[in-house]
Amino acid sequence: MRSAARALRAARLHSADVRNTAAVAGRSFSLRADPPQAQPKLFVSSSRCTRDFEGPLLPKDLKVFSRKFSVSASVSLAENDNVSGEQRGPLAEYQRRIASGDLKPGDKFQEDALRALQALYDVLYSTSEEVGLEKASWESRNGSSGSWFSRLMPRVQWNAQPSVRGLYLYGGVGTGKTMLMDMFFDELPKTWRKSRIHFHDFMLDVHSSLQKTRSQADPLAVVADEISKEAVLLCIDEFMVTDVADALILNRLFDHLFKRGTILVSTSNRHPDQLYEGGLQRDLFLPFIANLKSRCVVHEIGSSIDYRKLTAAEQGMYFVGPNASELLHLKFGQITDGEEPRPTTAELRMGRTLQVPLAADGCALFQFHELCDMPLGAADYIGLFEKFHTLALDGVPKFGSHNRASAYRFTTLIDVMYEHKARFMCSAEATPVELFEKVLPISEAPKQKRTSSRSNNPEDADILIDNDLGFTKDRTISRLTEINSSEYQEDHAIAYNRLPNPAATGTDA
CATH class of the missing domain: 3.40.50 (Rossmann fold)
Structure with missing residues (x-):
């Protein structure tokens, strides 16, 4: 009876979170059903970051920095983003590869996507301590990972982590999505808590972990704990959903991950609204799409060229x-x-x-x-x-x-x-x-x-x-x-x- 009551309470809490999340606009995020209020914005360009607070911070129980990338598509990369040897990030690396002849210049679609990646890169650097990207400082605050047995024990209460919005990069095949994400990932410090993985491998690891934790009250919460301890920045290549089991798992798993401060960067061939389109029980997957769009800047990369x-x-x-x-x-x-x-x-x-x-x-x-x-x-x-x-x-x-x-x-x-x-x-x-x-x-x-x-x-x-x-x-x-x-x-x-x-x-x- 106790387990049944506990499950019922968890279901009610999760249902409330879903209702709140589904009503959120794409550029702000909240888990409370409070009346709409002005949210903090961060306007970012490829060269500078400034905060413009239009109102108070989000509720104290979940401090989430809302991000907006201001990316200009009207100025040529070569004209506006001169790269020196001291500059860093995917934009600088892209310029270096063009200068060396490894890449061809003039793809405006890739340049726009790079500005979005560079904007996120700059934000991560400016908030790396707050979001726990540095492994050493994060471990000093949170302690060691503990014993194998303690890692299997579900959290009674999770500590809300501040976070920034990630980036969902989608477009046709051969447009360079994977190359650009890898460029972004490789330019980040090696000491950060980050992970880059293909979607197939990610889901395989999740299913394998669920097998080991199936005796827990909430196995997905335990899996989310393990993932968030290893990496706060999660880069997933070729995000796609074709299986009903994966769809249901992703909904609840990322609900846990986002609450733990996970920052998602992903590539896909499809807009979030087209994920798992026509799939069985898709209505149960829709809260994930709303959550994804609120926690990630959605950016399309188009190209008439298949590289x-x-x-x-x-x-x-x-x-x-x-x-x-x-x-x-x-x-x-x-x-x-x-x-x-x-x-x-x-x-x-x-x-x-x-x-x-x-x-x-x-x-x-x-x-x-x-x-x-x-x-x-x-x-x-x-x-x-x-x-x-x-x-x-x-x-x-x-x-x-x-x-x-x-x-x-x-x-x-x-x-x-x-x-x-x-x-x-x-x-x-x-x-x-x-x-x-x-x-x-x-x-x-x-x-x-x-x-x-x-x-x-x-x-x-x-x-x-x-x-x-x-x-x-x-x-x-x-x-x-x-x-x-x-x-x-x-x-x-x-x-x-x-x-x-x-x-x-x-x-x-």
Whole structure:
């Protein structure tokens, strides 16, 4: 009875928080249902930070600094932001890369996004003590992490932490979102409590932690404690929600994290309002969207250029045609340094195993159906790329309504591969664009001939109308193009400390 009453009280408190959060405007944040009042603003440019208090601070029980980034898009970066050797931050690093020839100048969309990142960078520096970014000073105030047992004990009462608004950077594929966020993250002091992680890895860690804390009264509160102790600044790449379980977890988890002062910086292909669009029980996810928009500045980065496709000539890793499978196996034999491929068993995360048909010298070869038609997910693919640096996939088909689940797994596989900078080669039924030509978002569905279920045309019947896949396919096509470039192969060699094998970069395709 006591546990039931405790759960009921917690549900009522959480419901009240949700009602308060959902009513908040995008640029201010409060967890109390007090009448609207003037909130403090912080107007930030790339060169200076000034506070303009229009009213008192937020309630004493939750001191949250409300932030507004004032970013001018009308002035050229080269004209307005001269960088000296003493300046720091993502804006200065961007200028240095342009000066060295590593990046091309003149992308106004990237420049606008950089000003927003630089603004956040400046705010974090000016409030690093208040928000607990410096690890040493934070530990001196809060004490050591304690014993393993104490870390599993739920907090009876959490101490509200001051925080600043984060940044939610969204836009199309290949616009440089990940590069800009990484530039921002790498320029921050190494002594700060910060973490950069891909969304798939983040959710895998959350699920793993929930398994260990499921006996606690509120496992998500315990997980939030662990995350907030390790990092107050959380940078998540490729934020996306396609699973109902993840949607429900994210809602409550970030409610806990934001209360603990977590600052979120994330990239995504979708505006917050489009997250988990059309998903099951989405109404339970809507409070998270409201919370996200109140705690993050939402900034769109647009571009007419997909930088992933501005790469060198094809490197012979993507095979199409009647002899594609034969060429793939020949290439696989060339990259294994003479080691004979053999079947093996790969131990994945959480005690799972996966049968690998052929493996040698860190390379694995699978048939498409063995990885994408089986009940596998992001956690399994992450475990696979922790064991192998190169994947060869034989027989990638065209996607449509007949293999929707396989299409989802394939896009997830490519995402995980790309995040791990692994090498990928495949034989496919068609080019990357043609693989997904029948997968359409709802907005494009009227452009296609729509027929009834009694249609005798199999081409029309196989069209797949799916909003999530309709967005995700562009990223997958872009990445399939990039991984076939010399630049990506060089990055792979650096990441795995391997000298390029001439046989692996031939042009016989």
